[in-house]
Amino acid sequence: MSGIASAKRIVVKVGSALLVGQDGADRAWLAGFAADVTRLRARGQQVLVVSSGAVALGRRRLALPKRALTLPEKQAAAAAGQSALMRAWEEALEPAGLAAAQILLTRDDTEVRRRWLNARATVETLLALGVVPVVNENDTVVTEEIRYGDNDRLAARVAQMIGADLLVLLSDVDGLYTADPRIDPSAEHLPRIERLTAKIEAMAGGANTGAGVGTGGMATKIAAARIASAAGCATVITLGNRPSPLQAVEDGARATVIEPSTTPKAAYKAWIAGSLAPAGALVVDDGAAQAVRLGKSLLAAGVRRIEGRFGKGDAVVVRDEAGHEIGRGIVRYEADDAVKICGLKSDAIEAALGYTSGPLVHADDLALAAQAST
Ligand code: GLU
Numbered sequence: 450m451s452g453i454a455s456a457k458r459i460v461v462k463v464g465s466a467l468l469v470g471q472d473g474a475d476r477a478w479l480a481g482f483a484a485d486v487t488r489l490r491a492r493g494q495q496v497l498v499v500s501s502g503a504v505a506l507g508r509r510r511l512a513l514p515k516r517a518l519t520l521p522e523k524q525a526a527a528a529a530g531q532s533a534l535m536r537a538w539e540e541a542l543e544p545a546g547l548a549a550a551q552i553l554l555t556r557d558d559t560e561v562r563r564r565w566l567n568a569r570a571t572v573e574t575l576l577a578l579g580v581v582p583v584v585n586e587n588d589t590v591v592t593e594e595i596r597y598g599d600n601d602r603l604a605a606r607v608a609q610m611i612g613a614d615l616l617v618l619l620s621d622v623d624g625l626y627t628a629d630p631r632i633d634p635s636a637e638h639l640p641r642i643e644r645l646t647a648k649i650e651a652m653a654g655g656a657n658t659g660a661g662v663g664t665g666g667m668a669t670k671i672a673a674a675r676i677a678s679a680a681g682c683a684t685v686i687t688l689g690n691r692p693s694p695l696q697a698v699e700d701g702a703r704a705t706v707i708e709p710s711t712t713p714k715a716a717y718k719a720w721i722a723g724s725l726a727p728a729g730a731l732v733v734d735d736g737a738a739q740a741v742r743l744g745k746s747l748l749a750a751g752v753r754r755i756e757g758r759f760g761k762g763d764a765v766v767v768r769d770e771a772g773h774e775i776g777r778g779i780v781r782y783e784a785d786d787a788v789k790i791c792g793l794k795s796d797a798i799e800a801a802l803g804y805t806s807g808p809l810v811h812a813d814d815l816a817l818a819a820q821a822s823t
Pocket of ligand 1: 464465500501502503504505527585586588598599600601
């Protein structure tokens with residue numbers, strides 16, 4: 450079982466080699482893939498596409514030489530090609546009644562928390578509206594040092610950001626093998642990998658490093674799968690170069706499934722508990738402490754005191770009045786505003802601030818101390 454039929458939220462990475470043919474965007478392939486997306490959407494699954502192809506389309510459009518491009522040339526090609534890429538996606542998805550939306554990300558957008566939260570909120574809104582987000586790296590503004598560099602890794606970071614439960618990497622090989630199948634006839638296909646051990650990484654990554662056109666070979670696919678696995682997301686690596694590749698896998702075509710090592714929710718909470726330095730604290734009354742411990746959101750009404758100078762989206766510690774840490778969470782108001790709404794009922798927040806962002810800390814963004822220590 451690949452999990453394609455049952456996943457709730459799927460990120461599919463589509464490489465340049467699939468999308469761009471001799472004469473520009475490969476419309477026939479895109480139409481088959483659009484049928485895949487339509488089927489998944491009709492079953493209530495959410496689909497986000499990470500699409501390469503901007504540089505490949507742009508270099509044709511700008512008639513750039515065949516040699517390896519310099520970074521500025523690549524960026525110029527991406528600028529010229531990204532609009533062609535989106536047009537191809539729109540033309541593929543529109544006949545099925547699906548709207549596409551372009552999202553261009555740089556590495557900071559998935560690493561700087563506030564930008565991460567903004568990007569996540571936008572993607573969440575698009576998915577809730579039934580739109581298909583089409584993500585690419587914002588190649589025109591990045592420098593070598595701050596590039597993701599390959600869309601396999603970008604796709605894994607996006608999967609992590611939106612708590613996807615499945616990442617599909619459409620590749621030019623149908624999965625991982627014990628050795629390079631093109632040169633070693635005894636190479637065995639690995640249908641399911643429960644844990645990406647060093648042995649498997651050395652075997653599959655080393656043997657297949659050369660495989661793969663575009664930027665990402667097998668090694669980057671394994672790196673992507675490692676990020677996804679730790680984020681609670683399964684990865685499927687399969688052959689993209691066939692009419693409806695997701696349908697093909699559902700029908701039993703060869704693929705490698707790499708299982709997640711946790712759930713998206715647990716991974717997210719572990720990240721909040723462990724990786725973020727708190728910028729302040731919210732001191733809560735007994736009622737709120739109890740509610741939070743039971744998994745409820747932290748409402749302004751139960752907050753007695755604010756400490757620290759945090760911004761919206763920063764991590765804060767939630768403490769009871771006796772000084773015990775109850776948990777850590779991502780706060781939805783900056784400190785100045787949080788002070789103003791301390792003790793207020795939720796329906797009075799709008800009048801006090803002129804806006805409301807809901808609870809001070811939403812239950813989804815709260816890692817309880819007991820969970821934090823496990
Ligand atoms: N972002 C690049 C593009 O759209 C591709 C990078 C990759 O394929 O890994 O052309």
